[in-house]
Amino acid sequence: MSKMFKKVLIANRGEIALRVMRACQEMGITPVTVYSDVDRTALHVQKSSESYSLGRAPAKDSYLNIGKILDVARHSKAEAIHPGYGFLSENAQFAEACDVAGVKFIGPTAAAMNRMGSKTQARQAMMLANVPCVPGSAHGVELAEATRLAEELGYPVMLKAAAGGGGKGMRLVRSPQELTSAFNAARSEADRSFSDTEIYLEKFIENPRHIEMQILADEHGQTVYLGERECSIQRRHQKVLEEAPSPIVGPEMRQRMGEIAVRASQTAGYTNAGTVEFLVDEVKNFYFLEMNTRLQVEHPVTELITGLDLVQLQIRIAAGEPLPFSQSEVQVRGHAIECRIYAEDPDNNFFPSPGQITLLDEPSGPGVRLDSGIYQGSTVPIDYDPLLSKLIGYGSHRQQSIMRLRRALQEYFIGGIKNNLSLFERILRDPEFLEGRVDTGFLDRLLSPPARLPITKAHSEIAAVAAGIFAAMDNQQTGTKNSGGHPDSRWKQAARVEGMQ
């Protein structure tokens, strides 16, 4: 039997650092965290037992800096590193460097990552293994070949970074005129985000569903699938809301998809947790899209419907343990939906909104899980992804999980920065969503053309009374301090600032 780690280094920040830390603590493992200058007061640092500075805020100097992170591993004597998602999680060089340094990387091997991490290599491998793929190039292309191929497949087409992820380095091209600028834009974004300029091209499937299959593979040749997640609700190729199971996938389709996902993983010699993404068309044909060689942001919905702890299982697999269950023991029960709460302004084209959180009320109660990286008084830095937390609703069926989320959203308040809570109030009341009729065009339809949320505002008078009472209280306070002088409230200051714009 293998030996469990005593110490695990978490090379990440925000809610996912906390998520991994919790798994470690529950397993009796000492978690070691790292932080950049702007994260000194972050929750993941406060809650850890050991934490190391990485220095300056920019990701390349901190959470993306392989040398610094391995130094911390050495100093802290951590036996393994959990990369979370984003940052170094899909970086094969990092996995390789961990291997060389004698630290276990909690994830697939560098070789498997290379096979799957490059979308072009993954497509080639999948085509060989008879996994259905979206028509397009199997290799990276230059502009000339892209032009020719786009003509052949017919517009619209999709340009994608081979090293891509999170919607970066991706462009939809609807006509030949747009191709050159889209190609250059995709390439420069890919270069900036992944230091890799390889771009490939696929036929664009209009408004497909985006459904993915979670797999787990141990290091003894056993691979299982843990059911699908419906991730069609996206904005600019970034997932916003995910649910499990998918409203359109029944047991038979789940099994077919799951078996193909297992085959795809095994073809790549994949180990640990991974996700096989599929595009699904109107008649439920599905095509391999890519494999995400990491823990996904949306893993909690799978945890809730299977009753498994994916992060603990990742750690066990990395420690060399065999999977503690077989495929036939995996049961899907109930329904879970996750809302990704971002610091961005839904009334202003989802522009990021960093800053200090001045007020925070968090939801709780039956069927509510909140994986959060914030607290009242914490500051959302401008340097990283604006994900604040994930609010997950669980119920015995879809309707119940929706109602629980709606209730939880009423309890949730984040003040001081803009956030997208109101977007979920809208999605969770939308008739198409309620019927489970979602595809990747859903959110664009919901948000266009009027970008303003048509929430009925029935309480202007109440707001007026409240505003007056706050002002009166301010006056009372300043009045006592200034012994009768003209109270200069923050209201007036605020009004003045506004007047200057």
Added chain:
Amino acid sequence: MLYYVSIDGRDYQLELSENQGRWSCRLHGRDLAVDVAVVGRNVLSLIIERQAYDIRRELTATNVQIWVGNEHYSAEVRDPRSLRSRRTRSAASDGAKKLVAAMPGKVVRLLVLENAEIDAGEGVLVMEAMKMQNELKSPKKGKVKKIFVSEGSAVNTGDVLVIVE
């Protein structure tokens, strides 16, 4: 005391007085039974005519928001004189529109040159902030009068980037 309150641009006249924690309130000459409990800094529980409301106030650099449950309203409390002056000023500044940085970031690309004719909604420049690139669009049809930044410039919240006239 008399307060002039503006909620989402609508004006309300409010008389408020407090005595030993009991409030009396008249809104447009109508008496309201109001019970006020301070729950925290900028958090109140109001019971108005037996209806309970969860109230929060948010003060940001640029405005004040009042939340009634999950609905938010932009609020201003002021005297009538400043109300008048604000209105005249805003009418006079209709000609030129400024494009202002909503947050710190970096200018990645300029999409227009000075003196170019531009349509409302046409892209002016691309900014990168929090790993996201965003195209800032012209607020009006007109001429690009002045560009204050160049590609690669770092900008702060409130910096004027471009003026369109």
